[in-house]
Amino acid sequence: MKSTLFGILQRIGRSFMLPIALLPVAGLLLGIGASFTNQTTIHSYGLESVLGNGTVLHALLTVMKSAGSVVFSNLPVMFAIGVAMGMAKKEKEVAAISGAIGFFIMHATINALLDINGLLTPGALPDGALGMTLGINSLQMGVFGGVITGLGVAALHNRFYRIELPATFSFFGGTRFIPIISAITYLFVGILMFYIWPTLQNGILHLGGLVNSAGYAGTFIYGVIERALIPFGLHHVFYMPFWQTGLGGTEVIDGVTVSGAQNIFFAELASPNTKEFSVEATRFMAGKFPFYLFGIPGAALAIYHTARPEKRRLVLGLLLSATLTAVLTGITEPIEFSFLFAAPLLYVLHCLLAGLSFMLCHIFNVGVGQTFSGSLIDFILFGVLQGNTKSHWINAILIGIPLFPIYYFSFRFMITRFNFKTPGREDDNEETKLYTRQDLAARDQKNNTGGLNGDGLNISQTIIAGLGGAANISDVDCCATRLRITVLDENQVDDALLKSSGAKGVIRKGKGVQVIYGPHVTLIKSNLQDCLESV
Secondary structure (H helix, E strand, O other), X not given: OHHHHHHHHHHHHHXXXXXXXXXXXXXXXXXXXXXXXXXXXXXXXOOHHHHOOOXXXXXXXXXXXXXXXXXXXXXXXXXXXXXXHHXXXXXXXXXXXXXXXXXXXXXXXXXXXXXXXXXXXOOOOOOOOEEEEOOXXXXXXXXXXXXXXXXXXXXXXXXXXXXXXXXXXXXXXXXXXXXXXXXXXXXXXXXXXXXXXXXXXXXXXXXXXXXXXXXXXXXXXXXXXXXXXXXXXXXXXXXXXHHHOHHHOEEEEOOEEEEOHHHHHXXXXXXXXXXXXXXXXXXXXXXXXXXXXXXXXXXXXXXXXXXXXHHHHHHHHHHHHHHHHHHHHOOOHHHHHHHHOOOHHHHHHHHHHHHHHXXXXXHOOOOOOOOOOOOHHHHHHHHHOOOHHHHOHHHHHHHHHHXXXXXXXXXXXXXXXXXXXXXXXXXXXXXXXXXOHHHHHHHHHHHOOOOOOOHXXXXXHHHHHHOOOHHHEEXXXXXXXXXXXEEOOHHHOXXXXXXXXXXXXXXXXXXXXXXXXXOOHHHHHHHHHHXXXXX
């Protein structure tokens, strides 16, 4: 039962990655556009002649602001499409369009019932209960509406995409049946949601109030849990409700009720009336910046200094690449997994320090939001460029500076005290666990595995063998740094063989297998799928 639940959750988590991947670009457009069309910023820097109303740059930046804002305004339908596509096993494009259809019909149904019952008039429902969704005035379901639609459509798709209908109706069989059954199903789901969502919404708001009432302790616990779920790939499932629903708070901005920490931040970012960003919203985001930008480099330096002298040169290149990836892009898995599997106790310490970072940012009113991760780009865009008065970004730096030596000395002490086999400290018969592409090529040449597509095919063949053969693989997908695979028989999986393909680690829970590679995992997935299709 536990392994089945883990498999479902990891598939849900990876399906979140498609809509989440939109956020950095949308945030970049919105952040730059909002920053340099803000009249206060323009006056402060004396840029009226360059960025003032009527200038070409002002018009361009206004367009950028609008283009970025529309993505955040329509995230629910993107989740409906992305989750349906991500959870579908085959014919994913059909699942995607069916997810959109189900989403439209559900909200149109709710709108009709609200109108019939006279609930669209002002004051008929509590503030924040209603919201505009793609022009439809419906119950404010946020991304939960998208996720509910995506999951349901994916279940229908996987069950019926090969259905055969009687000859008279055969045209509507197979994949054509999916949008039809999705439309019918989500008409009834819309009716159901009309009656039960207000109760669920109240429960979410009360739970959000409980989290907020926990104050700094609640923020600490949130930070610890968010980081602790990284190895299982379930962190997206955990933090997304805080970012996109009433769990992360509710605020009225320019007369509009906005729910969800990230939604609140970007609504404030787009508003010309914002004097200071809401810390009650950014408490779920800002804490990443100090330990991303200072703590993780401190940990990397400790790993380097404790490596064996003859391996330091190799370790330096690997750690430098992984650390720059964490700082510049906010993808921390490469450096975190470099010590997670060798020394789990170090990861426990890392989780506690991450929670401390979140709590301190809350205490010192750091109001810096983010799109996807706590990268340097997000920090500059949503903190520094907004001005210290609005974001208090300097406090994040002041928190991060002492985190660097705390990470460095605590990691160095524990590595030497317990003789952890972190990169560069492995036994002579073991390879350093972080691989470069040149290492992989050299190993493949040594093993003389050859193939039509070079290294990509060699690695794919190794992965397939490590998963027990093509016949044992049920589903293949990936998130930001790892392959997420469902197998038919977990006993046929060979961890050692998977690691020989260049993986930094393997996580298994029943039939769910995660193989960690790093940010280039999408290329590995594409090569693997091509190889499977040719088998």
